[in-house]
Amino acid sequence: MKTYNDLASDGGSNIVEQVVSQQQKLRARMDKIKHKVCLMSGKGGVGKSSITANVAACLAQRGHKVGILDADLNGPSVAKLLGVPNDAKLNVEDEGVNPGEGALGIKIMSMDMLLPSADAPVMWTEDEKASAVWVSTMESTALQELLRDTIWGELDYLLIDMPPGSDRIDNIRDLIPELAGVVEITIPSPISQHIVSKSITKNSKLKVPIIGLVENMATYVCPHCNEEGTLFEGQNVEELAKTKGIPFLGRVPFDSRVSKESGKNKLFVTEYPDSITGQALGAVVDGIEKFIQSK
Ligand SMILES: Nc1ncnc2c1ncn2[C@@H]1O[C@H](COP(=O)(O)OP(=O)(O)OP(=O)(O)O)[C@@H](O)[C@H]1O
Numbered sequence: 001m002k003t004y005n006d007l008a009s010d011g012g013s014n015i016v017e018q019v020v021s022q023q024q025k026l027r028a029r030m031d032k033i034k035h036k037v038c039l040m041s042g043k044g045g046v047g048k049s050s051i052t053a054n055v056a057a058c059l060a061q062r063g064h065k066v067g068i069l070d071a072d073l074n075g076p077s078v079a080k081l082l083g084v085p086n087d088a089k090l091n092v093e094d095e096g097v098n099p100g101e102g103a104l105g106i107k108i109m110s111m112d113m114l115l116p117s118a119d120a121p122v123m124w125t126e127d128e129k130a131s132a133v134w135v136s137t138m139e140s141t142a143l144q145e146l147l148r149d150t151i152w153g154e155l156d157y158l159l160i161d162m163p164p165g166s167d168r169i170d171n172i173r174d175l176i177p178e179l180a181g182v183v184e185i186t187i188p189s190p191i192s193q194h195i196v197s198k199s200i201t202k203n204s205k206l207k208v209p210i211i212g213l214v215e216n217m218a219t220y221v222c223p224h225c226n227e228e229g230t231l232f233e234g235q236n237v238e239e240l241a242k243t244k245g246i247p248f249l250g251r252v253p254f255d256s257r258v259s260k261e262s263g264k265n266k267l268f269v270t271e272y273p274d275s276i277t278g279q280a281l282g283a284v285v286d287g288i289e290k291f292i293q294s295k
Contacts, residue, residue, distance in 0.1 A: 022144075025149075029150070029151075030178070032154045034155065034156050035156065035180045036158045036160065037179075037181060038071075038181075038182040039051060039182070040169065040184060041162075041185040042196050043196055046187045046192055046216055046217070048164075049070075049078050050259070051252070051284070052078060053081040058281060058285040059288075060106055065105075065154065065155045066158075067106065067152050068106060068107070069109055071146075071160050073142055073163065074111075074163065076111045078108060079110040081267075083102050083265065088100045090113060098150075098151050099151065107152060140171050169182070169202070169203060169208060180292055181208070183214060184200055184213045186237060188232040189233075210246045211247070213246055214249045215238070215248075217253070217254040218251035218253055219254065231253075237251070249283070249284045251280060253277045
């Protein structure tokens with residue numbers, strides 16, 4: 001197959017130079033970031049963004065420089081979770097766009113910060129006849145631009161909060177071939193495990209390293225007496241990790257304060273690090289760091 005470089009002439013649009021220059025820019029940006037980690041799940045609503053925000057805060061508290069790319073382009077929430085308002089003034093320079101700064105100095109780039117108002121949806125086009133293929137191409141391009149044009153600077157970790165589903169990982173793998181790995185998240189319910197199992201299989205087929213599986217909302221913890229009870233009936237998630245031959249990163253209980261504590265200066269893990277759920281989140285971060293150090 002021919003590449004752009006093989007084309008004898010491109011009609012004077014300098015497309016070859018443009019593509020090469022954009023690839024070099026992305027590489028230069030990514031080379032300054034030591035570890036890139038995706039947090040994903042085939043299933044929606046299992047706590048990807050909440051876990052991403054709290055893992056980021058925990059890493060930052062351990063002295064790491066951390067950034068988050070909100071790759072959930074159509075349902076962005078991580079900026080809000082870390083206290084970056086949707087009207088945060090993004091400083092644009094020749095070199096690119098400065099990311100927002102959230103709790104604990106975590107750098108954030110999210111579609112939410114590019115929308116005209118807090119309740120504005122992401123609309124890729126006003127053309128109601130636009131094909132799904134075209135919209136998907138727009139999304140891929142936007143993802144590339146958010147990665148490439150954000151002035152991330154030197155980071156220890158870039159966490160990528162993925163959208164529900166398993167399709168965007170193909171994009172990320174092309175853009176960041178040096179990806180350290182993915183953290184898969186499920187809740188105990190059989191339907192969630194069924195879908196996440198497919199996501200794990202896909203990543204294995206694509207040879208995307210899997211850091212491990214997190215069981216979120218594993219139990220319910222009473223904030224008053226710390227008693228743990230069942231929240232979702234389902235099979236043992238640790239068993240799923242074993243069957244798939246991937247590490248199990250732990251069980252994170254449901255704690256109603258997780259949704260309450262988010263904002264510019266506080267997150268659940270910073271406020272309640274010693275709670276059962278806080279310690280479980282810390283253990284997930286231990287697992288991620290152990291995986292990274294073993295590479
Ligand atoms: N361990 C937990 N304890 C209590 N609440 C939680 C926990 N994890 C997530 N939640 C809550 O569950 C809801 C869904 O979480 P979140 O938005 O993080 O999921 P998501 O997987 O990112 O969703 P989406 O698929 O829409 O991107 C939120 O209200 C969040 O506060």
